[in-house]
Amino acid sequence: MRAFNFSAGPATLPTEVMLEVQEQLLNWQNSGMSVMELSHRSPEFAGILNETELDLRDILALPDHYRIIFCQEGASAHWDMIPLNLLQGNHQADYIETGYWSYRAIEEGRRYCNINIAASNRIDHFSALPDRAEWRLNPKAAYVHYCSNETIDGLEFFWTPDVGNVPLVVDMSSHFLSRPMDITKFGMVYAGAQKNIGPAGLSLAIIREDLLKPAAPGTPFLMDYHGQFHAHSMLNTPPTFTIWVAGLVFKWIKRNGGLTQMAVRNAEKARLLYDFLDKSAFYRNSVKVQDRSLMNVPFHLREPALDEVFLKEAELSGLKQLRGHRVVGGMRASIYNAMPIEGVQALINFMADFERRYG
Numbered sequence: 001m002r003a004f005n006f007s008a009g010p011a012t013l014p015t016e017v018m019l020e021v022q023e024q025l026l027n028w029q030n031s032g033m034s035v036m037e038l039s040h041r042s043p044e045f046a047g048i049l050n051e052t053e054l055d056l057r058d059i060l061a062l063p064d065h066y067r068i069i070f071c072q073e074g075a076s077a078h079w080d081m082i083p084l085n086l087l088q089g090n091h092q093a094d095y096i097e098t099g100y101w102s103y104r105a106i107e108e109g110r111r112y113c114n115i116n117i118a119a120s121n122r123i124d125h126f127s128a129l130p131d132r133a134e135w136r137l138n139p140k141a142a143y144v145h146y147c148s149n150e151t152i153d154g155l156e157f158f159w160t161p162d163v164g165n166v167p168l169v170v171d172m173s174s175h176f177l178s179r180p181m182d183i184t185k186f187g188m189v190y191a192g193a194q195k196n197i198g199p200a201g202l203s204l205a206i207i208r209e210d211l212l213k214p215a216a217p218g219t220p221f222l223m224d225y226h227g228q229f230h231a232h233s234m235l236n237t238p239p240t241f242t243i244w245v246a247g248l249v250f251k252w253i254k255r256n257g258g259l260t261q262m263a264v265r266n267a268e269k270a271r272l273l274y275d276f277l278d279k280s281a282f283y284r285n286s287v288k289v290q291d292r293s294l295m296n297v298p299f300h301l302r303e304p305a306l307d308e309v310f311l312k313e314a315e316l317s318g319l320k321q322l323r324g325h326r327v328v329g330g331m332r333a334s335i336y337n338a339m340p341i342e343g344v345q346a347l348i349n350f351m352a353d354f355e356r357r358y359g
């Protein structure tokens with residue numbers, strides 16, 4: 001019996017995919033070997049990598065001039081790789097601060113250039129996105145960086161900022177593939193795998209061809225997007241097993257109606273949960289309604305003293321990993337693609353019952 005797992009990441013994966021992994025674990029396609037045991041230079045693995053990329057391109061309807069790089073580093077490593085690869089001698093970049101993860105990118109980016117924080121919602125305690133009209137962009141910036149879904153604070157952009165001719169760079173880690181997205185509005189998109197793509201150990205970078213230039217002198221060779229692209233993401237041994245599982249997840253998305261259908265299911269799950277939170281005086285989510293994430297739903301109990309009891313009883317009811325991130329406390333339900341609607345309903349039923357008993 002599998003629990004409903006609300007972890008923000010590494011997160012729940014589709015049970016169907018896990019069963020496929022189990023079935024092929026010892027003997028992948030009658031090769032007598034596990035994917036884990038295949039040489040990354042073998043034609044078999046080349047086939048897996050190629051198919052994984054084609055499925056992702058198909059899901060996103062990605063035009064040819066956008067290149068995909070499979071990286072072994074987590075999303076965090078891109079905070080260094082982006083300036084190293086995209087500054088190209090420029091010393092200025094714009095960053096938008098909307099929560100914990102966009103702030104971490106800013107801190108890391110400061111090692112390489114002068115960062116202009118073009119907009120911030122820190123003063124609102126990260127509870128609403130800054131209006132585009134208030135952004136103070138620098139037209140000479142090498143790029144504009146933002147995070148389109150703040151995993152910890154629970155904010156999501158449902159609009160893509162227009163930043164003119166400056167390349168827009170986005171951290172989509174926690175809502176990548178959750179709904180249709182027009183990648184052509186971006187210079188670069190990146191996402192860590194362990195939220196909505198597959199197991200940990202992989203991140204994806206999707207880069208517009210004209211931005212793929214050799215990185216700054218002195219850049220470690222594995223952090224050079226240009227080099228990694230020309231080596232077909234195999235400058236060294238890639239995370240072969242993780243790439244294979246990500247490929248199975250992409251096929252699962254295709255079988256289940258693609259991003260359009262993911263969007264319908266995700267919107268319905270989030271609506272149920274937020275409606276419940278809003279009707280209750282016992283629980284609260286403080287994010288502005290229009291900016292609430294469909295993937296990560298942080299909430300607090302009116303009585304924080306009950307947090308531990310809530311978590312313990314939730315565990316016993318098969319509702320796992322609901323503890324909020326340490327910087328914000330409270331609870332968080334991450335309801336990525338792989339979370340079935342039944343999981344959200346079970347959570348709501350538990351929460352209603354908990355409120356009746358302790359409210």
Ligand SMILES: *Cc1c(COP(=O)(O)O)cnc(C)c1O
Nearest residue numbers: 074075076101151171173174192
């Ligand atoms: C999880 C997360 C990260 C960090 O990912 P790592 O793979 O641990 O480096 C960065 N950005 C966002 C938006 C995330 O959700």
